[in-house]
Amino acid sequence: MPVSGKQSIVRIQEIIAVGLLLAHLLLLSACTRNNLSFPADTPRLIAQTENRSMTYNKLSADEERVIVHKGTEQPFTGKYYLNKEKGSYLCRRCDAPLFRSSAKFESGTGWPSFDDAIEGAVQQIPDADGRRTEIVCAQCGAHLGHVFFSEGFTSKNVRHCVNSVSLNFLPEAVAATQTEKAVFAGGCFWGVEYHFSKLKGVLSVKSGYTGGVTDHPSYKQVCTGTTGHAEAIEVVFDPSLVSYETLAKLFFEIHDPTQLNRQGPDIGTQYRSAVFYTNEEQKKSAEKLIAVLKTKGFNVVTSVEKAATFWDAEAYHQDYYQKNGHQPYCHIYQKRF
Numbered sequence: 354m355p356v357s358g359k360q361s362i363v364r365i366q367e368i369i370a371v372g373l374l375l376a377h378l379l380l381l382s383a384c385t386r387n388n389l390s391f392p393a394d395t396p397r398l399i400a401q402t403e404n405r406s407m408t409y410n411k412l413s414a415d416e417e418r419v420i421v422h423k424g425t426e427q428p429f430t431g432k433y434y435l436n437k438e439k440g441s442y443l444c445r446r447c448d449a450p451l452f453r454s455s456a457k458f459e460s461g462t463g464w465p466s467f468d469d470a471i472e473g474a475v476q477q478i479p480d481a482d483g484r485r486t487e488i489v490c491a492q493c494g495a496h497l498g499h500v501f502f503s504e505g506f507t508s509k510n511v512r513h514c515v516n517s518v519s520l521n522f523l524p525e526a527v528a529a530t531q532t533e534k535a536v537f538a539g540g541c542f543w544g545v546e547y548h549f550s551k552l553k554g555v556l557s558v559k560s561g562y563t564g565g566v567t568d569h570p571s572y573k574q575v576c577t578g579t580t581g582h583a584e585a586i587e588v589v590f591d592p593s594l595v596s597y598e599t600l601a602k603l604f605f606e607i608h609d610p611t612q613l614n615r616q617g618p619d620i621g622t623q624y625r626s627a628v629f630y631t632n633e634e635q636k637k638s639a640e641k642l643i644a645v646l647k648t649k650g651f652n653v654v655t656s657v658e659k660a661a662t663f664w665d666a667e668a669y670h671q672d673y674y675q676k677n678g679h680q681p682y683c684h685i686y687q688k689r690f
């Protein structure tokens with residue numbers, strides 16, 4: 354069995370992880386007091402300049418004062434500080450989902466307070482005042498507010514103090530009726546997920562496995578190429594903000610649809626190019642785009658298959674590049690339409 358580029362990365366990571374664990378244990382006693390400050394991960398600000406697909410919402414003067422010029426709204430004046438509805442809080446500027454209502458609590462401070470953020474959605478940076486920790490949208494850099502630790506409000510002991518003006522609220526009931534799912538396989542899911550998570554109108558992206566024969570497949574099983582699964586992503590999107598055709602076009606432009614059962618260094622049927630449609634319109638849209646690419650001379654091998662069960666990949670595969678601050682190694686955007 355050939356060892357693909359990604360499989361060797363995963364192996365190297367396993368070795369590094371053991372090394373880091375040992376180092377961490379040695380340093381633990383020295384670090385406990387510093388654990389409460391912001392993590393030392395690299396700010397992910399590349400997305401702001403590199404993302405071709407991102408368009409920003411127009412901001413009012415008030416929103417611009419807070420979001421761009423890092424202002425603060427008056428306490429007890431924002432429209433979400435008392436909001437108890439179930440749903441998601443999105444970035445006002447780029448619509449990236451930032452906080453879930455399940456993390457919201459009443460702090461009495463007059464600003465919406467959350468004891469957790471959606472993984473990878475919020476970036477912590479030292480504030481210009483030298484004391485506090487500022488929080489910004491990891492996707493577009495919009496100023497959100499500050500994060501405070503050890504105040505004892507909830508068991509997580511964290512308070513993301515956010516300006517209402519930096520947020521949009523998407524009620525759960527509305528999201529359930531207005532969102533649609535799309536599933537794509539285009540080689541290593543890390544890179545595919547990376548590109549889709551930056552597209553406006555995309556509410557969530559998960560890495561996983563689909564199109565195979567076994568239930569609950571693990572990464573190691575899928576890697577053998579014998580389960581029939583493809584590494585894939587499941588996108589939940591708001592069709593009023595982004596069309597399926599836009600998603601499918603992006604899919605064909607961030608991987609090479611002419612490579613059969615491989616993508617760059619990753620070889621095997623688990624890296625095949627496939628569109629898994631969830632309704633007839635998606636199927637027609639994908640087939641139309643494949644026909645367009647063929648007239649342009651691309652010998653597209655992408656299969657169009659009916660969506661089957663999507664099995665979530667292990668947690669360490671989710672938001673891989675966002676967590677690691679790297680760029681995808683074999684998913685580079687190339688305009689084809």
Ligand SMILES: [Zn+2]
Pocket residue numbers: 444445446447448449490491492493494495
């Ligand atoms: Zn944003």
